[in-house]
Amino acid sequence: MSDTLVIAGREFRSRLWVGTGKYKDFVETKRAIETSGADVVTVAVRRVNITDRSKDNLLDYIDPKKYTILPNTAGCYTVEDAVRYARLARAAGVSDLVKLEVIGDEKTLFPDTAGLIEAAKILVKEGFVVLPYTNDDPIVAKRLVDVGCPAVMPLAAPIGSGLGIRNPYNLKIIMETVKVPIVVDAGVGTASDAALAMEYGADAVLMNTAIAGAQDPIAMAEAMKYAVHAGRLAYKAGRIPRKLYATASSPIEGML
Amino acid sequence: MPDAIRIHVNGESRGWRAGGTVAELLSELDIKAERVAVELNREILDRAAFAQRSVRDGDQIEILSFIGGGSGR
Numbered sequence: 320m321s322d323t324l325v326i327a328g329r330e331f332r333s334r335l336w337v338g339t340g341k342y343k344d345f346v347e348t349k350r351a352i353e354t355s356g357a358d359v360v361t362v363a364v365r366r367v368n369i370t371d372r373s374k375d376n377l378l379d380y381i382d383p384k385k386y387t388i389l390p391n392t393a394g395c396y397t398v399e400d401a402v403r404y405a406r407l408a409r410a411a412g413v414s415d416l417v418k419l420e421v422i423g424d425e426k427t428l429f430p431d432t433a434g435l436i437e438a439a440k441i442l443v444k445e446g447f448v449v450l451p452y453t454n455d456d457p458i459v460a461k462r463l464v465d466v467g468c469p470a471v472m473p474l475a476a477p478i479g480s481g482l483g484i485r486n487p488y489n490l491k492i493i494m495e496t497v498k499v500p501i502v503v504d505a506g507v508g509t510a511s512d513a514a515l516a517m518e519y520g521a522d523a524v525l526m527n528t529a530i531a532g533a534q535d536p537i538a539m540a541e542a543m544k545y546a547v548h549a550g551r552l553a554y555k556a557g558r559i560p561r562k563l564y565a566t567a568s569s570p571i572e573g574m575l
Numbered sequence: 576m577p578d579a580i581r582i583h584v585n586g587e588s589r590g591w592r593a594g595g596t597v598a599e600l601l602s603e604l605d606i607k608a609e610r611v612a613v614e615l616n617r618e619i620l621d622r623a624a625f626a627q628r629s630v631r632d633g634d635q636i637e638i639l640s641f642i643g644g645g646s647g648r
Binding site: 337338339340341342345348361362363364365366367369370372376377378388390391393406407408409410411412418420428452478479504505526527528531 | 584585586587604605606607610611612613614619620621622637638639640641642643644645646
């Protein structure tokens with residue numbers, strides 16, 4: 320049975336999305352992504368190194384025909400910068416997709432949610448498919464949908480922190496509040512975090528450091544693939560309610 | 576051929592000939608046009624304009640492309 324994720328008319332096979340930063344080299348990046356089974360990969364937009372042209376290009380390893388390239392506005396701290404980078408990403412690439420980040424603070428890398436909503440509004444008007452990296456705040460999620468975002472991407476925990484889902488209740492409220500797909504983005508540390516996000520009902524999980532920073536990134540990529548899949552299946556299967564006391568699994572009838 | 580103009584490419588000042596186009600600059604820098612975005616004095620150029628727009632003295636040119644990245648920083 321197919322279980323594709325649809326965002327703004329685009330179909331995605333995988334519910335695990337991955338970043339391409341922090342790997343040892345492009346060969347490792349490519350292997351990790353292949354192993355993860357992800358079909359959406361995030362990239363950053365930066366100045367081309369014009370003095371040393373010997374360096375390989377990421378897109379020589381990640382085929383844009385095979386993967387959905389999702390450019391981000393990482394490193395942008397103002398609405399103006401985020402909008403500028405989004406426009407540059409569109410000019411450099413082939414699609415209107417953008418992972419919108421307006422970072423509020425260097426230490427936490429938490430989003431500047433006021434700036435995020437403002438930037439989203441501008442970019443949606445320009446025809447972008449805006450996927451916003453946001454806080455685990457249901458009201459902000461609602462505002463982002465109101466200005467035209469076809470999905471929201473709340474964080475589990477600060478970027479690269481590996482803390483896992485710090486506020487599962489807020490994530491659940493977000494899932495009830497907005498009717499668009501929810502991609503839990505950032506903060507995952509290990510496979511169980513990703514599985515939990517999916518069990519709570521997230522539509523996808525996006526991660527980078529949890530895989531790239533693992534001692535064996537390729538093995539972790541595989542673990543994440545199964546975790547996201549298992550979490551999704553468990554969510555759809557419907558878990559049993561939590562109860563304080565035991566319920567016997569074996570019948571009493573027939574006992575001596 | 577002497578450098579007739581000075582331009583700023585990705586924050587670095589360099590000499591260049593007068594009358595050259597953006598497309599010619601990219602090719603001289605060994606950069607594939609189909610993988611980059613170009614800003615000329617803060618205006619993002621359509622790829623189709625690379626061959627038409629000529630670079631003038633004092634121009635600020637930014638050439639960007641995709642690199643590995645997840646989030647933040």
